[in-house]
Amino acid sequence: MPTPSKGPRLASSPSHERLMLANLATALFEHGAITTTEARAKRVQPLAERMITFAKRGDLHARRQVMTVIRDKSVVHLLFTEVGPRFATRPGGYTRITRIGPRKGDNAPMAVIELCEPLAEQAVAEATAATRRAARERAAAVTPAAVPAATATADAADVAAADAPAAVEVPVEAPAVAEPTAESTEDATVEDATPAEAVDVAAQAPTAEATEAQAAEDADRA
Amino acid sequence: MAVPKRKMSRSNTRARRSQWKAAPITLVTCDRCKSQKLPHTACPTCGTYAKRQVLDA
Numbered sequence: 386m387p388t389p390s391k392g393p394r395l396a397s398s399p400s401h402e403r404l405m406l407a408n409l410a411t412a413l414f415e416h417g418a419i420t421t422t423e424a425r426a427k428r429v430q431p432l433a434e435r436m437i438t439f440a441k442r443g444d445l446h447a448r449r450q451v452m453t454v455i456r457d458k459s460v461v462h463l464l465f466t467e468v469g470p471r472f473a474t475r476p477g478g479y480t481r482i483t484r485i486g487p488r489k490g491d492n493a494p495m496a497v498i499e500l501c502e503p504l505a506e507q508a509v510a511e512a513t514a515a516t517r518r519a520a521r522e523r524a525a526a527v528t529p530a531a532v533p534a535a536t537a538t539a540d541a542a543d544v545a546a547a548d549a550p551a552a553v554e555v556p557v558e559a560p561a562v563a564e565p566t567a568e569s570t571e572d573a574t575v576e577d578a579t580p581a582e583a584v585d586v587a588a589q590a591p592t593a594e595a596t597e598a599q600a601a602e603d604a605d606r607a
Numbered sequence: 608m609a610v611p612k613r614k615m616s617r618s619n620t621r622a623r624r625s626q627w628k629a630a631p632i633t634l635v636t637c638d639r640c641k642s643q644k645l646p647h648t649a650c651p652t653c654g655t656y657a658k659r660q661v662l663d664a
Contacts (some may be wrong), residue, residue: 483661484648497649497661514660 387431395428406432407454413480414455414464418499426482426498433498437479440469471502 394402409429412419414436421429436454439447443465455461472479481501488495503511634643640653649655654662 483656483659484645485662486645486648486651511660518660 390428395425402428407456409433410436411455411457411460413498413500414468415457415460417503418497420485420495420497422488423482423484423494423496426496430480430482430498434477434479436464437469437472438477440464441472443469468500471500475501 396402396405405425406429409419409421409425410433413429413433432454436451439451448461448465451461451464452458455464479501481499483497483499485495485497487493633646635646636642637644637650637653637655638658639655640650642650642652644650644652649661651662654660
């Protein structure tokens with residue numbers, strides 16, 4: 386049990402403070418995370434954690450004690466069925482306060498108070514967001530290296546492709562002169578084998594680079 | 608009630624006000640986005656604190 390706070394109450398009177406903190410705790414359990422002023426977040430934290438301790442106990446007496454603070458039965462049900470079991474293995478410290486800087490208007494220091502174990506769908510959303518961020522950071526690291534490599538291989542492909550049809554047209558036994566692909570040059574003479582391989586390798590390399598870059602862009606857009 | 612006997616001179620007023628100074632605030636660099644932010648506070652640019660997403664970015 387944390388020590389009672391000294392000094393003046395928040396809001397205008399002790400009863401007003403109790404009501405305000407009860408409303409804040411209700412909103413916290415309903416939404417998982419709320420934005421409020423730092424002073425209110427600090428004052429509601431012990432109350433909210435006490436409610437979670439009651440929820441972990443889970444008997445009728447605990448439920449009635451919680452009902453004296455949180456008047457919304459649906460939120461109490463949510464607290465006892467979903468929030469409490471999530472913290473079964475955590476010995477206290479159920480909420481987290483993060484400062485987010487001063488508020489525009491009155492410059493009040495604001496904070497986000499949230500439950501440390503997020504709901505399942507929130508956890509999934511957070512995980513996907515983290516994956517997306519990681520992909521973006523990786524793409525940002527890869528892109529400067531990939532772009533020159535892709536242009537270099539593309540240039541090599543252009544040069545090799547320009548050479549290959551000329552080499553194919555010289556021998557008479559070349560089957561498909563009009564189609565200067567790697568398959569057609571494979572049937573040509575031994576001298577043509579080297580540029581044909583060059584074309585083959587060069588043709589594969591830019592496509593691989595392109596698909597990787599495309600995947601990174603897709604990950605960014607998603 | 609005690610009241611001032613004399614009008615305060617312009618010199619004294621200005622000498623007193625010469626001590627009104629604004630101090631530069633302390634800023635640190637965000638781990639993720641490298642922008643300047645308040646210490647011990649979530650980054651307002653990328654919305655993260657200690658590599659954890661706090662604000663909707």
